[in-house]
Amino acid sequence: MTKLLTEDAAGVYVIAVTPFLPDGAVDYDSCDRMVDFYLDAGATGLTVLGMMGEAPKLTVEESRDVVSRILKRVDGRVPVVVGVSAPGFAQISVLTKMVMDLGAAGVMVAPPGSLRTDDSIVTYYTQITDLIGNTPFVLQDFPLITNVQMSPKVIARIVNSLPGCVCLKHEDWPGLEKITTLRKEGVLDRRISILCGNGGLFLPEEMARGADGAMTGFAYPEMMVSVVQHFKAGDTTRAHDLFDAYLPLARFEQQPGIGLAIRKYTMAKRGIIAHDALRKPAAALTANSRAEVDRLIARQENRLKELN
Amino acid sequence: MTKLLTEDAAGVYVIAVTPFLPDGAVDYDSCDRMVDFYLDAGATGLTVLGMMGEAPKLTVEESRDVVSRILKRVDGRVPVVVGVSAPGFAQISVLTKMVMDLGAAGVMVAPPGSLRTDDSIVTYYTQITDLIGNTPFVLQDFPLITNVQMSPKVIARIVNSLPGCVCLKHEDWPGLEKITTLRKEGVLDRRISILCGNGGLFLPEEMARGADGAMTGFAYPEMMVSVVQHFKAGDTTRAHDLFDAYLPLARFEQQPGIGLAIRKYTMAKRGIIAHDALRKPAAALTANSRAEVDRLIARQENRLKELN
């Protein structure tokens, strides 16, 4: 039986990409390889159909098949969260039922961009809970993309009134103070999991502020695994050293517009997926960009050798 | 056999609402009644699954069933256009194939909000054409909502290079000069249909500038039918008189946020649909608002009597 997502979620939940064949069809074989790679790298969970999973480019049938394939390969080894954000409740409801029946551990819901006042945000998640019942959900807080700002007060109202909210995907920018505030005595009625995003670009500081790990993507998830583990072991210096070694590439991968193309190129180069194809509409990576990534990877490998 | 949408489209293509039962299920019986009412009122076409059709709140199956039911009831009497805008090409492609197979006359495509430069807009519609082939499509130009601005130059590039673009749903605001420019000799290689939106709020001026009619919604589509017909018959004074009689209500119905609730309330009151229910998330109409609509309708009836 599937273990559901709980407030104890910690470590690194990798945001999975969706692998495609050069003709645009979903590459299911690469799904398997990718799952194995992520778990071997130390992922404690997976999140599929996130923004970086090209979810809106999939048909409903494809979404189901991708989730199904990944769940089968994971085979209960780690919890799998599925992004179900959609413009309407009917879609969210259908998608949630579908993925939970398939064996997902929980769903992730981002607020629609039209929400502005505190009350409207709380009302939205209350309505979501009416819809999905006891399904555990991840509250996605990513104002840079959603254009919705949730103060710690609003997050507290959601957490304190809706037991289904077990995890905050923290991706505010800047958001370090938000973690500190949410971890203060008396703000939340119960401790929930805080997993951070932004490609891990602030992971050392986020861990120091009280995060439980990361829920984001990067072509080298082992960096995030190491940073989290060394932080938990108390070796912050080593955590920072490793983080710094990967930072030049992590920074490069965070460029809006071509970030996912860079990630997929790197993953294909590493043999994690067969092709670096993105579905249209999507920007292609030029030869210049590929050469830049190659150089950054070579430098990263040198630096890692120095650190060992 | 279905007649496809052509550059000759004229008159009033009513944007159909999607009727719901009080429990949120689609009200298919009301679909039939609504179709009959629209056609009796003089609609020369219908557009379903538009922004005001609550399309994003439907599941894919529901979208198919609504389109199917409406097409069956229309039974070839007028062309039916279906909105297929979606975040990804795979969804647009599947939806287009589905509705064209069911007998739609064409599809309507709005630009995604991320498009900014002239070239990116033209590229988008070129890719759409790669996707949907010969399917005739309506170019939806609604910057107030899409946040994408298409200059007449950009529209001309699309029309002149993509034969599938047979109609412009004109909803720029202000946009009267745009109609005038597009109707100038030499701007477009071929004359396409221009049907206007904005709830008909500028219909007399749009007709005078060269529009072929309206593609929009209003609880009294007969107003739009009359305005278009009197304009075509050269009786602009009568067109304006009738327009002015309906304007207080038309203005009231154009309030963002509750416009659709007002429209559905009025349609239910007129017996066109059984219930004024909107799907969640949606604002409910208060007793005060209902009373305001009632008063506006009573005044409108009085004024129409005076005009006859």
Next chain:
Amino acid sequence: MTKLLTEDAAGVYVIAVTPFLPDGAVDYDSCDRMVDFYLDAGATGLTVLGMMGEAPKLTVEESRDVVSRILKRVDGRVPVVVGVSAPGFAQISVLTKMVMDLGAAGVMVAPPGSLRTDDSIVTYYTQITDLIGNTPFVLQDFPLITNVQMSPKVIARIVNSLPGCVCLKHEDWPGLEKITTLRKEGVLDRRISILCGNGGLFLPEEMARGADGAMTGFAYPEMMVSVVQHFKAGDTTRAHDLFDAYLPLARFEQQPGIGLAIRKYTMAKRGIIAHDALRKPAAALTANSRAEVDRLIARQENRLKELN
């Protein structure tokens, strides 16, 4: 001595345009003529340097000279409110001191577009109050332009904690329920003035909901004066009749982008200002648009004759 703006503000505060000469210089003579016209038309107050006053196109010196000229001509007959919204507190502070020293009755402050959470809005106005002290201020609530949404709860927090807030310029859309909520027993600790915007396009309904009048612009301010007076006298039918007569033009003047050009053209045609010039950057009115306005004015005059 200047009378300051109070919670009793009622009637019509016309948003004054800034008249220019064809070469772009401020037309001070027209300022005088405009003031006389507004007061003769029944304005109970004026608001200058609002968004429709082309305030951001004026230098600080010009702003001072325009305010000074208008205050001199008004000569204490009605209160004059001055818009002082600016990106920084230093500018707001300097501008407020300047106009209050010149004899303004109060200032109007819109929230900066970056405010998102309830607390950030309340904090902003608290800081404004720290800055401007006892100066009475108008809270401008215009989400369509500012992109900031203030719930009744947020407005109540501002009103209840900041005595300087004496008036709400209500321009939410839809916003009728907001007026009703704010007028409910127990929401506000004290009754403040609610004056409505949106070019008067919803004035009858706003009055019925509890507004005290309008603070907005329209080339025929006498319409707004009549609607408010007849409402207060209990003759709502006459208020609606007059409103409806002006509505076709009022609607036309509310087109974003060219609304102010239409208003100035009409005002120049009526002899209220000498020229219809706008400062660059601004869209010019075409001959077609001018003819449309002329036709609407002629029809409006006919309709008004019928009503007398």
Next chain:
Amino acid sequence: MTKLLTEDAAGVYVIAVTPFLPDGAVDYDSCDRMVDFYLDAGATGLTVLGMMGEAPKLTVEESRDVVSRILKRVDGRVPVVVGVSAPGFAQISVLTKMVMDLGAAGVMVAPPGSLRTDDSIVTYYTQITDLIGNTPFVLQDFPLITNVQMSPKVIARIVNSLPGCVCLKHEDWPGLEKITTLRKEGVLDRRISILCGNGGLFLPEEMARGADGAMTGFAYPEMMVSVVQHFKAGDTTRAHDLFDAYLPLARFEQQPGIGLAIRKYTMAKRGIIAHDALRKPAAALTANSRAEVDRLIARQENRLKELN
């Protein structure tokens, strides 16, 4: 006599902060110290009143005094560019005349956020040129903040038709391909200066693509100076090594919302300015954040020692 900005601009034009005293007054003594520091660090130019210079928070008089003080201290040693972006042409015109009379080398102009179509952007800069005549100007291309996207084609139209445009402040994200395109034979009629922004976060790659240097801020401008110099000398490995050493802090300083507070804290810590005060409204830096910066600086110093 002042040397005007030309197409040869290269190296590092530091975006100067505006130093304040704890009470919010401008700290003119720190202006002097800051200028000396920047020039000692190898800056080849300065840019004042940029977005990171808190320009909108200054009154016109303060803007003049800050520019005047900085120009006096610079005393012709390097060119000084002044940001003059403002909502209206009158303000831009007055500000440009003022700073050029004081001895500025040129001005920087960002596009207003309302520009959407290619033509509207070109028209805007054409009107700017009508306004400022021969004054050399920097075209600021920063879509993340301005929300205006300029394709290489649009930039080429501006450069090729307006001789005053001598420099592109390149801050698109991702924008590496844009540099490559603009440097291709035949795109621009003349070679202009391309200086890059984004806090130097992509400087090595930007230099490799054909940039002439940076025009941005960072509390350690010597990093940018070194990267540019080593790139020009052909030692890209050394350029990358140094860049990587500063990257953890540079990344931290690029957090929207508190980036400037971090930069000022660091500059005050280094003794470059007397206080880390920002003008209201502004977020304050918490003790936690200060400790994080301290740790990053300590690690940076260690790493730099290793590299020597």
